[in-house]
Amino acid sequence: MPSAREQLRALVRSGDTFDQPARDLRELQLEAAREAFTAHRERIPLLRTRATESGVHGIESPDDLVPLLFSHTSYKSYPLSFITGGRWDRLLRWYTTVSVVEPGDVDVEGVTDIDEWTDRVTAAGHRPYITSGTSGKVSFLNCDAGDLRFLHDILENLTCWPDPLPPEPTRRGYLLAPAGGPMRSIDGYRWHADVFARPGETRLLTEDPMRVSELMSSALLRRRMAEGTATPQEISSFEAASGAREEELGAAVAQIVDDIAAHRTEPLLIAGMNNQQFTLIQALRAQGVPDGSLHPDTLVLSGGGNKNGVLPDDYQQQFAAFYDGVRRVRSYGMTELQGSCLACESGNYHVPPWVIPLVLDEPGEKLLNTEQGVVEGRFAFLDVSLEGRWGGLISGDRVLVDFSPCDCGRAGPAVLPDIRRYGDLGGEDKITCAATLDSYVRGMIHG
Amino acid sequence: MSTTTETEVVHVVRGEVDHGSPVAYGRADSAFTAPALDLDRLVWPRTEPGPAFHVPVAEIVDLLVETGEALKADREGLLAEALDRMVRVSPLPAEVLERAYAVLWRSFQRPGLYAQIDHELGGADVLDGWREVRLPDNRTAATRAFPPRLVHIIAGNAPGVAAMSVVRGALTKGVNLLKLPSNDLFTATAILRTMAAVAPGHPVVRSFSAVYWRGGDETVESVLFRPQFFDKLVAWGGEATIRGALRYVGPGFELVSFDPKTSISLIGREAFESPETLARAADAGAADATFFNQQACVASRFQFVEGSWEDADRYAALLCERLGVAREFSSADGPRVAAELREEIDVLRSLTPDYRVWGGYDGRGLVIRSPEPVDFHPDGKMVNVIPVAELSETVAYAGVATQTVGVYPGIRKTELRDALACAGVQRVVSLGGAGGMPPGLSHDGFYPLQRLMRWVNDE
Numbered sequence: 001m002p003s004a005r006e007q008l009r010a011l012v013r014s015g016d017t018f019d020q021p022a023r024d025l026r027e028l029q030l031e032a033a034r035e036a037f038t039a040h041r042e043r044i045p046l047l048r049t050r051a052t053e054s055g056v057h058g059i060e061s062p063d064d065l066v067p068l069l070f071s072h073t074s075y076k077s078y079p080l081s082f083i084t085g086g087r088w089d090r091l092l093r094w095y096t097t098v099s100v101v102e103p104g105d106v107d108v109e110g111v112t113d114i115d116e117w118t119d120r121v122t123a124a125g126h127r128p129y130i131t132s133g134t135s136g137k138v139s140f141l142n143c144d145a146g147d148l149r150f151l152h153d154i155l156e157n158l159t160c161w162p163d164p165l166p167p168e169p170t171r172r173g174y175l176l177a178p179a180g181g182p183m184r185s186i187d188g189y190r191w192h193a194d195v196f197a198r199p200g201e202t203r204l205l206t207e208d209p210m211r212v213s214e215l216m217s218s219a220l221l222r223r224r225m226a227e228g229t230a231t232p233q234e235i236s237s238f239e240a241a242s243g244a245r246e247e248e249l250g251a252a253v254a255q256i257v258d259d260i261a262a263h264r265t266e267p268l269l270i271a272g273m274n275n276q277q278f279t280l281i282q283a284l285r286a287q288g289v290p291d292g293s294l295h296p297d298t299l300v301l302s303g304g305g306n307k308n309g310v311l312p313d314d315y316q317q318q319f320a321a322f323y324d325g326v327r328r329v330r331s332y333g334m335t336e337l338q339g340s341c342l343a344c345e346s347g348n349y350h351v352p353p354w355v356i357p358l359v360l361d362e363p364g365e366k367l368l369n370t371e372q373g374v375v376e377g378r379f380a381f382l383d384v385s386l387e388g389r390w391g392g393l394i395s396g397d398r399v400l401v402d403f404s405p406c407d408c409g410r411a412g413p414a415v416l417p418d419i420r421r422y423g424d425l426g427g428e429d430k431i432t433c434a435a436t437l438d439s440y441v442r443g444m445i446h447g
Numbered sequence: 448m449s450t451t452t453e454t455e456v457v458h459v460v461r462g463e464v465d466h467g468s469p470v471a472y473g474r475a476d477s478a479f480t481a482p483a484l485d486l487d488r489l490v491w492p493r494t495e496p497g498p499a500f501h502v503p504v505a506e507i508v509d510l511l512v513e514t515g516e517a518l519k520a521d522r523e524g525l526l527a528e529a530l531d532r533m534v535r536v537s538p539l540p541a542e543v544l545e546r547a548y549a550v551l552w553r554s555f556q557r558p559g560l561y562a563q564i565d566h567e568l569g570g571a572d573v574l575d576g577w578r579e580v581r582l583p584d585n586r587t588a589a590t591r592a593f594p595p596r597l598v599h600i601i602a603g604n605a606p607g608v609a610a611m612s613v614v615r616g617a618l619t620k621g622v623n624l625l626k627l628p629s630n631d632l633f634t635a636t637a638i639l640r641t642m643a644a645v646a647p648g649h650p651v652v653r654s655f656s657a658v659y660w661r662g663g664d665e666t667v668e669s670v671l672f673r674p675q676f677f678d679k680l681v682a683w684g685g686e687a688t689i690r691g692a693l694r695y696v697g698p699g700f701e702l703v704s705f706d707p708k709t710s711i712s713l714i715g716r717e718a719f720e721s722p723e724t725l726a727r728a729a730d731a732g733a734a735d736a737t738f739f740n741q742q743a744c745v746a747s748r749f750q751f752v753e754g755s756w757e758d759a760d761r762y763a764a765l766l767c768e769r770l771g772v773a774r775e776f777s778s779a780d781g782p783r784v785a786a787e788l789r790e791e792i793d794v795l796r797s798l799t800p801d802y803r804v805w806g807g808y809d810g811r812g813l814v815i816r817s818p819e820p821v822d823f824h825p826d827g828k829m830v831n832v833i834p835v836a837e838l839s840e841t842v843a844y845a846g847v848a849t850q851t852v853g854v855y856p857g858i859r860k861t862e863l864r865d866a867l868a869c870a871g872v873q874r875v876v877s878l879g880g881a882g883g884m885p886p887g888l889s890h891d892g893f894y895p896l897q898r899l900m901r902w903v904n905d906e
Contacts, residue, residue: 049793073787077794080822090801097797137822228846228870364786394786 176272181210515555603631731879770812
């Protein structure tokens with residue numbers, strides 16, 4: 001008898017992944033939650049601490065999961081000095097408190113920078129996916145080999161669900177991304193290219209891999225500025241280098257734009273984060289490529305939040321107009337979640353069966369889930385599929401989740417399309433004279 | 448449809464309570480209503496002098512002192528009413544608000560008012576008339592601190608900010624529009640209404656308005672923040688506020704900014720001379736850390752201890768105990784530690800012996816001892832204790848955003864103050880003295896009253 005977690009993971013290949021009877025699924029999920037809790041509590045000290053502190057010793061109902069959820073900051077809770085000071089063993093020790101990695105698993109001897117550290121963790125059979133927030137500090141989200149295989153299964157079986165795309169390499173590929181790097185989106189784009197694009201016909205934004213140290217460089221510089229040790233020349237060089245990088249990438253996008261314009265009658269694969277996609281669409285339109293004119297077998301992958309509101313409010317409508325008639329992956333997800341919530345024919349995002357959605361009140365303390373009907377609150381979840389880390393997390397998103405059967409005929413729950421970040425909702429007009437040093441110094445420089 | 452649970456915010460416009468039609472603001476449990484704004488009534492036309500431009504400063508001081516007495520007695524119940532409503536919008540517990548309200552009158556005492564006039568402006572003469580000055584070539588000229596037109600964006604983390612703003616605004620004799628923050632929608636209006644009750648229709652009373660609009664609302668700010676209507680924007684705190692305000696600053700419309708600040712403490716090795724000195728230092732350190740339950744900019748968050756890790760641990764353990772004590776401007780219980788910080792701290796707990804943590808997440812105080820300052824912002828009665836070999840090393844951790852540095856023992860200030868000032872610090876105090884800035888001294892690196900005036904010459 002396979003375990004509950006295995007049964008849930010197996011649904012990815014079942015053909016009716018998102019159409020499980022609600023009651024049966026809930027029971028199977030709860031059993032899987034117990035399995036995940038038991039397994040992870042043994043190996044992840046932060047979860048153990050949390051369980052002890054909150055007095056949760058077993059999972060009887062979804063309510064028991066709430067005090068066990070992590071916030072996204074857990075995965076960037078290391079002191080930055082571990083990186084700036086090159087204390088790779090301490091960074092590893094931190095990593096072993098938030099993941100199933102054991103101190104003995106990874107050899108950090110001779111590591112000189114964060115990219116090498118990340119490579120060593122990868123070499124040990126784990127993948128530390130990073131996400132970068134506005135603070136500049138990156139999160140490290142551990143996946144093990146099984147998690148990566150599962151991610152690959154998801155894209156092979158569910159791309160373009162509810163009408164999954166046959167896994168045939170028939171397209172000319174464009175990945176608006178670097179050649180590699182420990183980011184889930186980069187891996188995802190590459191795997192999609194492997195499955196859906198013609199071998200050897202994929203263009204990249206740059207052949208260089210993404211470097212974590214480069215991604216963190218602005219945070220590190222800010223720290224030095226706060227300490228008063230960064231020189232004006234250093235700041236100026238940093239800004240010049242950022243500018244040069246942007247120009248370089250702009251030129252790469254321009255080449256891709258020309259190539260797409262020349263091959264637009266063929267099936268294409270176009271993958272990129274929303275802001276790159278937006279730049280691309282603007283450039284293609286400027287070249288006279290009209291909306292809705294790409295080959296209908298074209299596959300488009302996009303994603304990423306609109307951080308700092310760099311995109312216009314109607315960017316989603318603009319994407320829909322330009323990519324009218326092609327195959328698009330429409331989903332709601334985040335790196336923290338294995339396999340996104342996918343949009344059905346009615347446009348609602350169905351939660352995959354290996355994810356237990358937990359709708360919380362705004363402070364993230366009280367569970368609001370119901371058996372039927374629509375509930376508004378903070379999106380949290382336990383992803384029971386995860387092996388490399390504990391899959392319980394509280395997001396910053398305000399969502400409406402419909403626990404009743406969806407208009408599309410499938411059982412719920414589904415996240416309704418109106419998704420916003422609590423941080424963008426406003427309503428706060430509180431002014432205090434107490435500052436964080438970081439915000440102060442950042443403000444002074446980039447104002 | 449409005450519900451009865453919404454809190455009603457009162458506006459004061461040119462000294463009178465305004466009863467415009469209510470507009471709803473805020474979300475869910477923080478919802479409130481405030482009267483719709485009549486923008487025309489919020490400006491004082493430049494074609495005529497402000498109501499109090501020619502009132503002698505002695506009369507204004509008398510009015511402020513009487514207002515202080517009225518605040519102390521609160522015969523009209525205006526403060527009681529405001530306090531009742533404040534509990535719903537302020538992050539501070541009721542008992543702290545209550546004690547803060549009980550001493551609002553202190554900002555209105557005669558010696559303090561004259562200390563500001565004398566130390567910041569060199570005397571009342573320059574407010575009431577033209578001060579003769581002798582120029583190098585033996586010519587004479589005259590100069591006057593002329594009443595300004597001010598729009599104040601006040602901070603709401605401590606009720607005293609509203610009192611300080613009213614006092615400074617009144618002493619300038621100018622006209623003052625106060626923008627209420629959503630975490631203090633009631634203190635400024637309660638003070639202004641108390642003043643109006645003391646002297647109905649007084650020119651100073653007619654020189655004040657206090658209203659709410661959502662910070663950053665362009666339909667209001669792009670209209671009001673113009674040199675045609677105001678000389679200066681006096682903005683407190685909030686990075687977003689200051690950045691938003693900068694858009695409007697230009698020739699003829701100046702920014703006077705009480706920037707967002709943070710504070711630290713330095714504990715010298717003398718603290719370890721005896722159990723008594725250690726207890727004294729820990730108590731003083733706790734007093735500075737808990738000012739307004741650590742919501743104020745003077746509240747210390749990082750405390751550097753001159754000594755070994757063991758010394759720092761001894762101090763940290765005592766400090767943690769003392770954080771949970773109720774004081775004049777803090778309660779025994781503070782806000783529960785936010786979930787995101789809890790996790791970061793849980794992780795640090797597992798990194799012993801490099802990190803050690805005292806206290807829990809219940810808001811009664813928590814201390815983290817670490818080899819260097821933590822990356823996050825300790826908040827809600829939380830202190831990060833860092834051992835250093837010499838106090839002079841701590842200068843590296845002070846910067847332009849560091850407002851107050853408390854030093855134990857006070858005698859060590861002398862050796863540190865120049866270096867701290869050089870790093871950007873604005874106040875060096877004896878540990879335990881961070882709370883309550885004495886009137887007449889500089890604030891955030893400048894003399895506010897002096898900055899608020901328009902200085903005009905007769906040459």
